[in-house]
Amino acid sequence: MNYILKNSRVYSVDTGEFSDRDLYITDGRISDRAGPESLTMDLSGKFIYPGFVDSHAHLIGTGLEKMAVDLRNCRSMEDLRSRLQIESHLVRARGWDQETLGFLPERRILDRITSQPAVLVRRCGHVATVNSAVIDRFSLEALDGLDETDIETGVIKERALERLNSIVKLAPEEVEEAIRRGSVEFLKYGVTCVHSDDLHGMELETLVESLKRIDNIRVFEKIAVERPDQLSMVSMARNGETRFFKVIAAKIYLDGSLGARTAAMKEPYSDSPRETGVLYMDCETLKSIVERADREGIQLCIHVIGDRSLEEALKAFHGSRALELKHRLIHVQIASPEEIHRIADLGLTASIQPVFFDSDAHIAPGRFGEARIKNAYPFRRMRDAGIRMALSTDSPVESPSVLPNLVSADRFFQRRDSLEMYTKAGYCLANREERGSLLPGDEADFFVSSVNLLDGMGEAESEITFVDGKIVYHTANRQLYTK
Numbered sequence: 001m002n003y004i005l006k007n008s009r010v011y012s013v014d015t016g017e018f019s020d021r022d023l024y025i026t027d028g029r030i031s032d033r034a035g036p037e038s039l040t041m042d043l044s045g046k047f048i049y050p051g052f053v054d055s056h057a058h059l060i061g062t063g064l065e066k067m068a069v070d071l072r073n074c075r076s077m078e079d080l081r082s083r084l085q086i087e088s089h090l091v092r093a094r095g096w097d098q099e100t101l102g103f104l105p106e107r108r109i110l111d112r113i114t115s116q117p118a119v120l121v122r123r124c125g126h127v128a129t130v131n132s133a134v135i136d137r138f139s140l141e142a143l144d145g146l147d148e149t150d151i152e153t154g155v156i157k158e159r160a161l162e163r164l165n166s167i168v169k170l171a172p173e174e175v176e177e178a179i180r181r182g183s184v185e186f187l188k189y190g191v192t193c194v195h196s197d198d199l200h201g202m203e204l205e206t207l208v209e210s211l212k213r214i215d216n217i218r219v220f221e222k223i224a225v226e227r228p229d230q231l232s233m234v235s236m237a238r239n240g241e242t243r244f245f246k247v248i249a250a251k252i253y254l255d256g257s258l259g260a261r262t263a264a265m266k267e268p269y270s271d272s273p274r275e276t277g278v279l280y281m282d283c284e285t286l287k288s289i290v291e292r293a294d295r296e297g298i299q300l301c302i303h304v305i306g307d308r309s310l311e312e313a314l315k316a317f318h319g320s321r322a323l324e325l326k327h328r329l330i331h332v333q334i335a336s337p338e339e340i341h342r343i344a345d346l347g348l349t350a351s352i353q354p355v356f357f358d359s360d361a362h363i364a365p366g367r368f369g370e371a372r373i374k375n376a377y378p379f380r381r382m383r384d385a386g387i388r389m390a391l392s393t394d395s396p397v398e399s400p401s402v403l404p405n406l407v408s409a410d411r412f413f414q415r416r417d418s419l420e421m422y423t424k425a426g427y428c429l430a431n432r433e434e435r436g437s438l439l440p441g442d443e444a445d446f447f448v449s450s451v452n453l454l455d456g457m458g459e460a461e462s463e464i465t466f467v468d469g470k471i472v473y474h475t476a477n478r479q480l481y482t483k
């Protein structure tokens, strides 16, 4: 189907302005004139934006969260009990936060609530609690001690949780259902491309077979690895690439999360002096992955939240092909001015989540303490130092909704710059051709909204989202615009 979108205000990332023009979509691309048999839609002055790029999120995790028992804003024992009263051979729940809940939902508590096997993943995705039924059924005793996992209390952390996920594997049907539900969550906010990290709890083959079938959203996949030899999975996955699914990088976890106090810090947490977090690997292992990635021309995306893991990453990237491959840091929640200069000097890029600033506001001062907090969320300084950055939500850790993230980003950047970091920069960091102005020849990935994102607040859902020139999401009143 070809289209003519009349009376629209089209946003250009290059000029930072709207222009009143008709948009022509022919054979999946923007064209300079109407194609044959075009359907005309009158947008009556609504806004059109280039499709947003979420530069770090989890497409399948976002869908799985929709399929799991939702524990966000769960505030009491009674609330938890009632949410977990479902019939299932394995209860999967996600979204709890010990600060909101008022307690840690550990093994003995869960045993009193349900006798069905239950896995409750914290909102950050880095920690889970399980009941005795899970421990017995999957023989989890062997995980005791790994990354401070404690089977006695049923608290499973970091790599032990990754192991648990690979024991409690997802079925291919569950993966497909998660992709279907997850993609809608992004498309409804106008996100047409996701740098996704999904190789968790399934075989590579299951992942690739499922991603190959996607035709409604663009997925730039990052393959999670822990050892140099696993980089071969990147080229294996590339065999399944399509127009919609590309493999852009390997992902490495170097530490955990701030909320769970598993982010690796140089000095102990101010609100828990015995804890310094969890470092996934030493500098030598990381260095050997970097060296092999450089040889094979693979971009690395490294999850770093604490200052200790940042330090290890900076050492490992020293002398690497960072500038050329755009090796990337994901998160960077604390960095000193000196460390920021080193990031810039190495030519590293970064995917950041401004919305974390607001959602962590109730814990960050306690975790970091007074002396360190001045170096937390150093996004403004990173941009001033010339570091190429793109925005992201880390969904399902946060909602994939773009406007709350833009509003949080207003603390650090001009709104126009944030829009650039939510579109063009997402292609740049993926080493792809950059675009963001919907010019003739560009892929027709965009969305229609009645909100002016240059000054909007609150929530903004897309009214119609196009990917590859096709309508992939629309609100119920779509007919209103069709003539």
Ligand SMILES: [Zn+2]
Binding pocket: 056, 057, 058, 197, 394
């Ligand atoms: Zn993530």
